[in-house]
Amino acid sequence: MKIDSKPLRYAHAEGHTDVCYSENGQNIITCGNDGDVRIWVDIDDDDPNSHCVGESAVSVCYKEKRLYVATDNHAVQAYTYPAFDKDGIVTRFTASVTQIKSTNKIEALGCTSENMEAKICSLEGGAPLFVMKEHTGPVLSIAICPHMKYASTACGDGKLRVWDIDTQKIVKEISCVPKINTFYAAKVLCRMDFEPTEGKYLAYPNNREIILLDCESWGQRMAFTHNLIKCAISQCVFSPCGEYLAGSTVAGQIAVWETGSGTCTGIIEHPTSHNVSAMAWNPKGNGVLAYCDVAGQLGMLVNCYGKDSSKFGADSEDIEMVERDNDDGDVVDDLIENYESDDDNAISLEKIKNETLGITKEREQDESRPASRRDTPAPATVPPQPPFQPSATPVHLEHRYMCWNDIGIVRCHTQENGESTIDVEFHDTNLHHGIHLNNYLNHTMASLSSTVVALACETPSKLVCISLVGSSKEWSASMPDTEEILCIAAASGLVACGTNARLLRLFTPLGTQRQVISLAGPVVTLGGFNTTVFAVYHSTDPGLSDQHLAMDIIAINGRQVRSKTVALPLSPSSRLTWLGATDAGAVTACDSAGTLRLYDVASALWMPLCDTHAHARGASDTWFIVSVSETTQKVRAILCRGASFPATVPKPIVSELPIQIPLCELDTEKSQYEEQLVRWAHTTADVDVKTARETALKLFALACRSEIEQRALELMELLKDDRLLPLAAKYASRLGRVHLADKLTNLAETWEKDDKLNVAQNSHFTELDTQETYDVTNAEEDLNASLIIPQKVKEKKLEAETSLKPVPIKSSPGRARNIFKKQASSTKNGPSPLSLTERTLVEVHNPADASENDDPLTPIGSETFVDWFTRNKSVLETQNPGLGPSELTRHGIKLFKTVQGKNAASSENGPKRKLDEDSNGTDPVVSNAPKQSKLSSFAFQKKDK
Template identity: 75%
Template sequence: MKINSKQLRYAHAEGHTDVCYTEDGRHIITCGHDGDVRIWLDIEDDDPNSHCVGESALSVCFKDNRLYVATDNHAVQAYTFPAFDKDGIISRFTAPVTQITSNSKIEALGCTSENMEARICSLEGGAPLLVMSEHKGPVLSIAICPNMKYACTASGDGFLRVWDIDTQKIVKEISCVPKINTFYSAKVLCRMDFEPSDGKYLAYPNNREIIILSSENWSQRMTFTHSTIKCAISQCIFSPCGQYLAGSTIAGQIAVWEVDSGACIGIIEHPTSHNVSAMAWNPKGNGVLVYCDVAGQLGMLVNCYGKDSSKFGEDIETVEREEENDEVLDNLIEHYESDDDNAISLEKIKNETLGLVEKDDSRPASRVSDHVTTSEPIQPPFQPSSTPIHLEHRYMCWNDVGIVRCHTAENGESSIDVEFHDSNLHHGIHLNNYLNHTMASLSPTVLALACPTPSKLVCISLVGSSKEWSISMPDTEEIVCVAATSDIVACATDNRYLRLFTPLGTQRQVVSLAGAPVCVAGRGATLAAAYASGGRLQLAVLAARGALRVRTWPLATGATGSGDAAGARLAWLGCTDAGAPVAADGAGVLRLLHEPAGAWLPIADTAQHRRGVSDSWFIVSVSESEQKVRAILCRGSSFPLTVPKPIVTELPLQVPLCELDTEKSQYEEQLVRWSHTAPDVDVKTARETALKLFALACRSEIEQRALELMELLKDDRLLPLAAKYASRLGRMHLAEKLSNLSETWESDSERLNVAQSSHFQGLDCQETNDVTNSEQDLNASLIIPQKTSKKKTEDNAIKPVPIRSSPGGARNPFRKQAEAAKVVQSPLSLTERTLVEVHAVEDKSENNDPLKPLDGEVFVDWFSRNKSLLEQQNSELTPSELTRHCVRKFKNLQTKTNENGQKRKLDNEVDDPPVTNAPKQSKLSAFAFSKTT
């Protein structure tokens, strides 16, 4: 009798799925990435009992009327059956539990985990019976001998190990497992099995064959394979009688062999070629085998024992009668046109309510399988700030430029409305969606629309006469996501191409991504493309201004230990108003890519602003200048409704520092956030905040922290104020250290610059990041915004006034009286550098008094420069009296300097030789241009 395969059933969400039978063979139990455990009477059961155990469940096992589930809190949780009440925790791990297994002849559980550890645990919990911790990679699977003599584990470090349970030592080690660093990237699970009667054989997969070892001397006894098997076998399992062996490949093929003869009874091809994640024989011994795949589907094979299955089954006639009834039902179903919209599905209602839309992939299976690189479910591509495609009224795009809505009528007709926030930018647009566009992106210069099949990009220019242009993709490509900025239009295709266009339709460049595209966003000439590579999300940042430059960064998300958990999912991608890429995960945490630092910095947690557990925030845009996140509160769902129009809320940016309820942490959070973003905050406000933090440290009697803060800030303007505040509090020791700090910076500046410059030059050769080694960057404040130092540099810049020729001959107005006889260079030939040098010499010669103020010098700078001398001259004065005395002295010195400057100018006028053949002129008119006749 030929092996028959029943139609696949939807069991769980896409991801790793596990299956087992109850000991009486009456129920099928499954668990999956949606966190549910379902109990099926049969594969035809349309209403299985469903129980939620958490965000995800990787493995399930049935033993002695109890269920053991690997939950998302890294524990093996026991439940009663069928009441499904919690019955204690068997064991805890520090990483996700990857498999739980047992058999009918032992009273123990075998558990494996991603923390490179495997355990044999008692059914009642407590200390484990055996801990196998010599693995150097995540443990993928475990099998236990029926007589509890041996155990076998397979690890991601590439080795399969056989353990002697009594001696707790390794007796056999085989290199047959593909090396991986996480369970979620493993295609081959290497699930092995002992012969169920007395454990005399051990079967394990090795590439395209299954090898049988003898448990006596661990020698190879036989090998099972078939010519139609073209890829690696992932797992194998003995039938309850031990006479048949089933194996599954990573392409979904399931083969059954007879152990004694080695003959292959049959091979079944998976309808969608998905990797089989779990298999289980019916304990009744009726030749029924159930399996699950990584797409969350449940399947069943019957008559797996072939023509001799009658001697193993309980009631084959009943099975045949059921098959005849199934054929009748299949004929009825084939001639009946079902309407999926009328079917009531709890999963469909949950998906529509929570926004968890399954990937509807209508492309050929061969094209999809080419892009699947790991067994971990790849996040499907999406558009930022858009709502699910299946909705009749949905948002195709909502950003800081405008809103793009799509409306689908009952007759299938669709239309697109575009609303701009600024009506002065452009008027509203209404389009008939003839091409069934599902993706849209809006910028101040262009509206980009795209449809998957037939794949076509349509763009409407919003500048000038609103020209429209379109371009069709090659036959082998389909657009999966699109982005439009003021300078560029980009679309990512399923061939992992990122195609770049100008806003008016010129093809700019084609970039090949290193993984399946997930999302694309941009602003101005900056474009960010997220893609999945090796089970991880990566971000490619493209600068399209001038020559194209691309940098790749690992995309930081939340905890990835639970696979498809909300934290590990990319929920939104965009760019701030300053052009920095920002990403948000499913848990609501926003992270900004700080390219100079080469790191992702968390800047906001939207989950803290939720009103309910089921609420979420629909992000619209992020503004660095205003330090705000614009988002829409969605009550009980993941996306807003189109009617009524929702209200956009502004959430503050906040770096998640510790103890944010204290005043000290609040000031620290402001300084850290301002230093890594581009806020619209002036220098005065930043200095005031830093000074308040300094004052808190002084009042708390922690002078070392206050001094450390000033050393960290490195702000010359802030240092005198801090020293003055410390002296008023009577902390003269701290004030003295602060006064000497500026001199220390100057003395160490040259040495520090040389050392750091050589260090950064080494980094330039190794990394792609542009690291500047200028003195300003090396000595810049680590907390005060960078524009502080820029303003200071601009204020102190020397800008000499250009010299004009005087009538009647060349004359140097800067000539010193003592050097009048020397030959002076003509003012017409002086360069700006020469003028600066002349000014410097003149100032040095005239400033014989060290207390004399420099040109443009304020009191604070003058007092800091001459503080030690002033204290020596007025040692009898207190700090406050010394300050008042120095203020009066500074004003007097300024007055004398101004008077001397005026007298010197008059002397220059008198001593200068008269100009021949020239009328009497004022000093300013002497520099004017005089036309000769």
């Protein structure tokens, strides 16, 4: 008789769910994320007894007419059964309790917690019998030997430890647990179990198989696996008789093996492929196995063992048997298929096949090796990382963050009746006021930018956006029938959504469909900045421990669309946890190992910026990244103690972590200066050039004092700064390094020769050269740029020095200008706009004045001294090379007054007569001469007299 699975039914809210049986096997007891403990008569019970114990309940255990529940207040609470009255607290922890376990033959409870501790406690409470403290991560599970001799724990630091309870020491340590930082992020719980009758064996999951250890020698005795198991096994549990072993995978598969022969009696596939969070055998020994999954559903398997289950062992496609030789098997199969006879001897071929190729082969294997172990299966791969939203907390929480970035915070609050609301809070209230809306469509994804709030839901898949520009208009876009949104991203110039059809759909902030792009793999997450979108997807299937991710950088500039595909690096055995852009537009990504990386477009390389785990106190502490600033060289993040995400109440405090390139020997002064130079060169840091030169000079001084002249010379060649070179030569001469000073003096001439060769030989590739985000140029000064002075700082200074100012509009004291009057030189060909200087720009706008004033020092119209001095500064410096800045200014004031006086004296006759002649007495006289005060006019007349 094959294993049969009963239909799943709703038991608790989505989240970790636990199950156990009462000692008589008549009731099923479950607890879940909704904080309720339910007592079922059977899985078909439509009205189970429900008792609320708090906001959440992680684990439940039945022992001697009492229930022990792990509540949300980090305690193990005892309740009477079936009255369900509180009966004291067994023990307390400083973090969440992850499992409570006991067996029929022991009078104690095994309890584990996220605070890196495990305890063996008495049923009546009091001081614990044994505390296991040598863990460096959250403890996931515990198992106790029926003779109370050994205990086993699985920890998030990657270790499974076996403890001797009498000596309270570790007797065995195995690396088989995937490393995680919190219990709630663990998919593989590594729930192990001791053989319940004698405690001779310990079974624990290890990737796609279950290993059986001998408790005397701690050597491997047997391994259980199956060719249909495609992912990691999360937990295993012995039947009450100890003859059968059940295991469950992270994809919901449940398999049962016979412990004696190692034969798999059957595998059941989960209908929705959810991870099984707990399993429990019925103590009656009737072959019934109850289980719960992370979706809060309760299921049951019947006929899990029985002698009839061995009869269908010939079905080789579903049940794994002992491996046989392919050639012999094919011959026997042909004989069976082609032989047709009613004689009783016809079945002897099948008997011979089973006996010779089955039993005989199994005996030979048993004799050849001491432990009956199957051939090693194909190496298993980690499951692909599912899509996620950066800076968001899990969806199943009642109060969660949907988005938290440098613009604001989006929160979602779900009530007990199912109603949901969304609150949007902006950091800068001048940008926009807060938004409160009802979540009728059950939005699970959100993204926020300075121009739009984007919301999306999976089913029915619909994108809803609220524009923050203008009158806050709302628009929406529904996906096709078979397409679901998996992640979204909002930037100031674009809104993007990735779907399960491997499509990237781009919209403008006001709802215009901009582009549809096909991705090369399943989407993982999205990010954006201005009009650029970063799409991360699976480039290939995951490996044994690593995710293989790639990223498309898609930049839109008007009608042009440019893209670049780069590989996304991750730390070993980690996954991507955050993706975003800095305030300067550079792509940044962080993995579960805590390493933050930045992608430099100019060099097309990823650089590690910060190790967030180095700033955490405990092994289970993580940092929830909010934003990254290149200007201030800080990472804004929230410290989550013992968890991977922050709580909504109270509102967490955002901390600032420094950006630091992980160079070697950072505790030395030399490495600290080197780290500053490298960081300033590859990030848009708000650093003073003077400070950068001082740091470089200090590094040069350290090389000189260490008597390593070649390193000092190499440093100056690397920095390539003309202004720093004389300072370094002067310092070298003071230290008596005459040869070094001579080489530094001759270094400038060498640079001039090398510059010409570099310009001729080097050809820079063009990368996403859009105006909004990336600026990669091929100019000659870029090839010869200094390492310590970032190019972006130079460009800002250049713009500040040569910024074009608007030409002042001439005043018309008499009446308004005749705008229809044609200018004689209006069709004159001016210089190319690409080569316009400030002076030529003025001349183009005032062709008549330029033709009359041949002298460039003559003021144009009512030009002020500041405008005149700015326009003629280069001419004055050429005429007076020996004057300093202040002396040049004083000379310019004197010259301006002299030229202005001459212009005023000549305007009394010349301009007026010319205007009278041109106007023929029809237009009023208009003078452009500067006005003089009454007192100055009076003094001028008095001087003439």
